[in-house]
Amino acid sequence: GRGGGGGGGRGGCVPPGSLGVPLIGHTLGFVRSMRANRVDQFFRDRINCYGAVSKLSLLGKPTALLAGPAANKFVFFNRSLVLGRAASLPHILGERSLLAVHGDDHRRICGALMDFLGPEMLRMYVGRIDAQVRQHLEESWAGRTAVTVHPLMKRLTFDIITALVLGSEKSAVRDALDRDLVNIFEGAMAVPVNLPFTAYRRSILGSRRARLILQGIMREKKTRLQEGKASPNDDLLSRLLSMTDEHGQQLLSNEEIVDNALATVVGAHGSLAALMTFIVRQLADDPATLAAMVEEHEEIVKNKAPGEALVWDDLSKMTFTWRVAQETLRLVPPVFGSSRIALDDIEYKGYCIPKGWQVFWVADVTHRDPGIFPDPAKFDPSRFNTRSMPACSFAAFGAGPRMCPGIDLVRIETLVTMHHLVRNFTWNLASKRNTFVRDPFPSPLHGLPIQLRQAARLC
Numbered sequence: 001g002r003g004g005g006g007g008g009g010r011g012g013c014v015p016p017g018s019l020g021v022p023l024i025g026h027t028l029g030f031v032r033s034m035r036a037n038r039v040d041q042f043f044r045d046r047i048n049c050y051g052a053v054s055k056l057s058l059l060g061k062p063t064a065l066l067a068g069p070a071a072n073k074f075v076f077f078n079r080s081l082v083l084g085r086a087a088s089l090p091h092i093l094g095e096r097s098l099l100a101v102h103g104d105d106h107r108r109i110c111g112a113l114m115d116f117l118g119p120e121m122l123r124m125y126v127g128r129i130d131a132q133v134r135q136h137l138e139e140s141w142a143g144r145t146a147v148t149v150h151p152l153m154k155r156l157t158f159d160i161i162t163a164l165v166l167g168s169e170k171s172a173v174r175d176a177l178d179r180d181l182v183n184i185f186e187g188a189m190a191v192p193v194n195l196p197f198t199a200y201r202r203s204i205l206g207s208r209r210a211r212l213i214l215q216g217i218m219r220e221k222k223t224r225l226q227e228g229k230a231s232p233n234d235d236l237l238s239r240l241l242s243m244t245d246e247h248g249q250q251l252l253s254n255e256e257i258v259d260n261a262l263a264t265v266v267g268a269h270g271s272l273a274a275l276m277t278f279i280v281r282q283l284a285d286d287p288a289t290l291a292a293m294v295e296e297h298e299e300i301v302k303n304k305a306p307g308e309a310l311v312w313d314d315l316s317k318m319t320f321t322w323r324v325a326q327e328t329l330r331l332v333p334p335v336f337g338s339s340r341i342a343l344d345d346i347e348y349k350g351y352c353i354p355k356g357w358q359v360f361w362v363a364d365v366t367h368r369d370p371g372i373f374p375d376p377a378k379f380d381p382s383r384f385n386t387r388s389m390p391a392c393s394f395a396a397f398g399a400g401p402r403m404c405p406g407i408d409l410v411r412i413e414t415l416v417t418m419h420h421l422v423r424n425f426t427w428n429l430a431s432k433r434n435t436f437v438r439d440p441f442p443s444p445l446h447g448l449p450i451q452l453r454q455a456a457r458l459c
């Protein structure tokens with residue numbers, strides 16, 4: 001029913017809506033809708049019914065669901081809302097991962113990660129990423145008439161992030177990590193009940209195994225750094241091990257390094273693979289966008305020797321390609337939303353959200369608001385030519401202190417991959433059915449099989 005009154009803390013009443021069955025609440029409906037790609041509809045139905053603020057029960061907690069740019073901004077910048085252990089993923093990734101800490105610890109750990117993931121460091125790795133993309137296309141795309149895109153993009157993004165985090169060796173270790181990641185994601189959407197045979201339990205165990213693997217590699221790196229056989233710039237682990245505070249102590253504890261190396265691998269893998277897969281899907285049916293991209297990339301190679309690697313400055317010329325990526329992220333945001341926990345009773349639009357409640361923001365619903373994005377279903381990269389939209393309308397990376405620290409890496413990997421892909425191949429969708437499910441990242445039907453044609457010799 002619509003009844004909104006009663007309960008709650010000081011001032012106003014709690015938002016309208018219903019909390020459903022205790023513990024399970026709306027979780028099953030939510031998870032089912034994710035799997036059937038009706039998650040957008042699941043949230044839209046509630047928002048249509050109750051308005052931009054409503055209550056429901058998700059993943060075992062009473063939850064306030066907020067939607068719209070103003071709501072997003074409220075969530076992203078509110079100090080009484082913390083990303084916390086109530087959500088499954090922070091708990092799964094470890095006590096000291098960026099997702100599980102707040103306040104000064106968050107600032108310190110986020111600062112350390114951004115030292116590696118910011119443009120100053122990442123610009124050094126463009127050449128390495130360029131080589132990995134070329135090798136991947138050479139090995140898995142060249143000479144084929146059909147490929148399945150999503151698994152290939154998962155492989156590529158996984159190889160790039162593990163090389164950045166762990167360094168170039170260790171392929172067996174990477175395979176082991178890869179297997180554990182599957183379990184980790186399974187539990188991210190599950191009711192957080194740590195009992196045998198639950199998805200949640202499998203993901204806790206997968207994460208524990210992955211962190212043991214990372215611990216072993218970290219110890220080896222530490223020794224190699226001490227012996228002068230490795231450089232702090234080799235990879236993320238070496239960089240984090242080399243950073244010190246004002247007393248000369250290691251800035252991040254060993255546990256923090258391990259948990260955040262895992263968070264980085266997890267953060268950089270599925271989301272990016274989804275983005276690149278959906279760009280490929282779009283380009284198959286959108287010759288005008290493809291032609292504009294090809295033109296942009298041909299212009300860039302005009303000034304380069306044949307086979308010369310891309311460098312940082314080349315990427316700043318790929319403005320249209322980045323708008324294509326943003327428009328793809330608008331229509332199919334890899335992270336559809338996420339939650340916070342209220343540390344105090346807080347008020348939004350006259351409603352009280354009681355202390356301890358979960359607050360959920362959603363990207364999808366705002367991204368399809370015709371008041372902000374006219375004709376919202378239309379794919380139109382030129383929407384991003386201007387900056388006139390209200391703050392936090394485009395929420396694919398979040399905003400504020402918790403904004404995604406991986407955005408520069410997303411840009412580099414996407415631009416480099418698309419540069420080589422659109423210049424060397426054209427393709428058609430093998431299936432016209434345009435559906436996808438979330439697991440929790442958007443996954444197209446059958447992994448997006450395509451028929452492939454190669455322009456000439458790979459260049």
Ligand code: HEM
Binds near residue numbers: 117268337399401405
């Ligand atoms: C297309 C790709 C990506 C998308 C759409 C994406 C999206 C997001 C979003 C929306 C958040 C904020 C969640 C919130 O506010 O609750 C976030 C946080 C995060 N992302 Fe990404 N991300 C992507 C790629 C990456 C990459 C490449 C990395 C690592 C290199 C990464 C690492 C993280 C981490 C560690 C956080 C937690 C930040 C914090 O809590 O302070 N992500 N991401």
